[in-house]
Amino acid sequence: MSLLLSAPRVSAALLLLAAYGAGCAWLWWRHRQALSAEAGRLAAEGAQAGALLVLHASQTGQAQALAEETAQRLRAAGRAVRLMPLGKVEAGTLAQARQALIIASTTGEGDAPDSALPFVSGCMQAQEPPSLAGLQTAVLALGDRRYQAFCAFGLSLAQWLRSRGAQPLFEMLQVDCGDARVIDQWWRQLAEVLQDPLHEAPAAKATASTTRWVLQERRCLNPGSQGAPLHLLRFVAEAAPGQALPLWQAGDLVQVFPPDDVQRPRSYSIASLPADGALELLVRERRDEQGALGAASAWLCQRLEVGQALDMRLQAHEGFRQSGNEERALILIGNGTGLAGLRAHLKRRAEQWRAGRTAAPVWLLHGERQARHDTHFDEELQTWHREGLLAHVDRVYSRDLPGRHVQQQLQDEWQRLREWLARGAAIYVCGSLQGMGQAVDRLLREQLGEAGLQALIASGRYRRDVY
Numbered sequence: 001m002s003l004l005l006s007a008p009r010v011s012a013a014l015l016l017l018a019a020y021g022a023g024c025a026w027l028w029w030r031h032r033q034a035l036s037a038e039a040g041r042l043a044a045e046g047a048q049a050g051a052l053l054v055l056h057a058s059q060t061g062q063a064q065a066l067a068e069e070t071a072q073r074l075r076a077a078g079r080a081v082r083l084m085p086l087g088k089v090e091a092g093t094l095a096q097a098r099q100a101l102i103i104a105s106t107t108g109e110g111d112a113p114d115s116a117l118p119f120v121s122g123c124m125q126a127q128e129p130p131s132l133a134g135l136q137t138a139v140l141a142l143g144d145r146r147y148q149a150f151c152a153f154g155l156s157l158a159q160w161l162r163s164r165g166a167q168p169l170f171e172m173l174q175v176d177c178g179d180a181r182v183i184d185q186w187w188r189q190l191a192e193v194l195q196d197p198l199h200e201a202p203a204a205k206a207t208a209s210t211t212r213w214v215l216q217e218r219r220c221l222n223p224g225s226q227g228a229p230l231h232l233l234r235f236v237a238e239a240a241p242g243q244a245l246p247l248w249q250a251g252d253l254v255q256v257f258p259p260d261d262v263q264r265p266r267s268y269s270i271a272s273l274p275a276d277g278a279l280e281l282l283v284r285e286r287r288d289e290q291g292a293l294g295a296a297s298a299w300l301c302q303r304l305e306v307g308q309a310l311d312m313r314l315q316a317h318e319g320f321r322q323s324g325n326e327e328r329a330l331i332l333i334g335n336g337t338g339l340a341g342l343r344a345h346l347k348r349r350a351e352q353w354r355a356g357r358t359a360a361p362v363w364l365l366h367g368e369r370q371a372r373h374d375t376h377f378d379e380e381l382q383t384w385h386r387e388g389l390l391a392h393v394d395r396v397y398s399r400d401l402p403g404r405h406v407q408q409q410l411q412d413e414w415q416r417l418r419e420w421l422a423r424g425a426a427i428y429v430c431g432s433l434q435g436m437g438q439a440v441d442r443l444l445r446e447q448l449g450e451a452g453l454q455a456l457i458a459s460g461r462y463r464r465d466v467y
């Protein structure tokens with residue numbers, strides 16, 4: 001066979017060879033880049049190996065804010081600090097560390113915060129849990145004495161640390177409803193054992209100041225309903241001249257300080273966005289067995305008059321924000337006043353949708369009592385539905401169809417839920433823990449399996465604001 005090569009053939013072959021060479025060079029360069037990035041990461045981790053770990057297990061952000069303040073104060077005192085969520089810590093990291101400060105809240109009925117569940121299953125319940133003989137720890141447990149299992153997760157964490165051989169720097173401290181005296185004790189004990197002048201460092205987020213908010217409007221949304229009255233409250237910030245207006249994100253909470261019980265602020269999900277020019281809350285009148293309204297709901301639903309002001313503090317709720325899920329489809333599930341937190345997410349998505357920044361749809365499942373009286377924000381929801389943002393709206397009324405709740409609706413629509421999850425959707429649950437929150441959680445666990453649910457939590461695709 002003759003190998004007669006014409007000039008065009010030679011140039012084509014040379015071109016091909018050149019392209020092949022360039023491809024190889026590019027792959028080699030990418031490989032080198034990846035190697036040096038990995039080397040950089042390992043070097044950074046190595047440099048942090050001696051760092052003090054500051055870990056947080058937080059459901060609604062208070063433990064996280066305190067951990068951030070702890071880290072900030074320690075850094076200001078010249079310490080190398082590694083701040084991270086407890087749920088992201090691996091057994092090896094903990095076993096190699098010398099000191100770890102852990103701030104942990106309790107949620108549900110004595111449960112660990114969702115963000116800490118990977119640590120509970122991966123470390124605390126591991127078949128071969130790590131030995132922590134070289135580790136010194138301090139635990140600050142956040143809780144509320146009105147719950148039967150006061151600080152239960154902090155307690156079980158402290159016990160587990162001891163059982164693994166860790167040495168407590170001092171006895172675990174238990175904070176009841178943000179009690180400032182115990183938090184102050186935390187700073188003092190830390191300063192003592194770490195020999196750092198922590199008190200001289202600047203205060204951070206956890207002690208963020210309150211703002212005066214003026215009630216602009218209060219409207220009962222459900223006259224005639226069998227349920228207790230539900231009010232929509234609209235507040236505007238009473239900012240001093242030149243002072244920036246407070247900002248928040250969809251998913252955040254606000255702490256309300258009732259004037260006659262300022263030691264015990266109550267948290268509410270915010271139902272609006274700063275772009276609305278007002279902070280909106282959905283508040284149900286709650287009465288005790290004697291028929292008396294709770295301190296916060298008495299102020300919000302009755303005593304506070306339009307034009308009067310109340311102290312409130314914004315509370316970042318990182319675990320219920322959209323961060324990381326901005327491009328994902330959302331499945332918003334809730335009941336009653338839980339619509340507040342879900343509405344803020346819908347408003348955020350509507351902004352993004354109209355600006356052409358996302359095409360990911362939203363599915364809302366909301367439970368109430370009677371269609372006739374409890375179809376809140378109907379116009380708004382219908383507009384979003386027409387615009388295409390709200391792909392599905394399931395409103396479930398337990399008094400119209402007795403015993404019908406969102407969890408049953410979800411079960412009936414399981415196939416759709418599966419498809420949405422397969423396409424990467426994230427689930428947000430807002431509303432009552434007992435009944436709705438627990439039942440939805442149980443259903444997800446049964447259908448996805450424990451490992452499936454854990455994977456969803458670990459990737460930030462299952463977020464809850466349940467109370």
Ligand SMILES: Cc1cc2nc3c(=O)[nH]c(=O)nc-3n(C[C@H](O)[C@H](O)[C@H](O)COP(=O)(O)O)c2cc1C
Nearest residue numbers: 058059060061062063105108110143144147150151
């Ligand atoms: C739904 C819910 C359930 C809670 N369950 C408990 C509990 O069982 N035991 C407890 O001591 N505190 C309980 N708390 C109180 C929290 O632990 C406390 O408010 C803590 O400061 C919250 O911190 P975080 O924002 O970091 O999650 C609960 C709070 C909420 C909202």
